[in-house]
Amino acid sequence: MMQLHASAFSEVIRRLSAARDPACLLDAGGNYLFVNEAWNRDGAAPRDGQALVGTSWLDHFDCAEVRRLHAEFLFHALKPAHGARPRPEVHIVERNTSTSAVLVAMKMEPVLLDGGPVAVAITHTPVRERPIDEVYPLVERELGDYRAADGTVTQCACCRRVKDPSEEDRWDLVARLVEAPPAGAAQGLCGMCRELHYGQPSEE
Ligand SMILES: [Zn+2]
Secondary structure (H helix, E strand, C coil), X not given: CHHHHHHHHHHHHHHHHHCCCCEEEEECCCEEEEECHHHHHCCCCCCCHHHHCCXXXXXXXXXXXXXXXXXXXXXXXXXXXXXXXXXXXXXXEECCCCCEEXXXXXXXXEEEECCEEEEEEEEEEEEEEEEHHHHCCECCCCHHHHCCCCCCCEEECCCCCEECCCCCCXXXXXXXXXXXXCCCCEEECCHHHHHHCCCCCCCC
């Protein structure tokens, strides 16, 4: 059984190693079995990428809601509904920088053994990149404008806009805060990302 696992995995690992886009392999417990070079270079990964192996994929999401939603994605990939065939699923997320609005397709592909998923291969493929100001109006305001009564600044973990606590459902794209969030910023999910990228009803 272990040998079968090993050969099923080695084939997938060979394919992921050769991929130019960031790719990784998670075991059935959601822990990293393998990350390719591009995943190591990916902004989301800690610099010592190889140290990821054995750690939990979900633990690396700072935002509790995003972590919960990704846990659901992982659960679906590993435990398809009774009678349903395991199949790859693609989720589109935003990975914006201060200059580019980037959409990334996160493909989650079950690795099957005897017809059942035993691992999940994940690849991140950029699918659209546009100048940030073509997608979001750029806002230049003081950081203080984004502090809630308790002093916290909340940033959307997906689009990187910051929440304006004084206005219902207003999130601003402040370019300098996209790549350098203020220390201690809380990670949340804006209504638009929640609906558009995670298929959840907007709470706002
Ligand atoms: Zn957002």
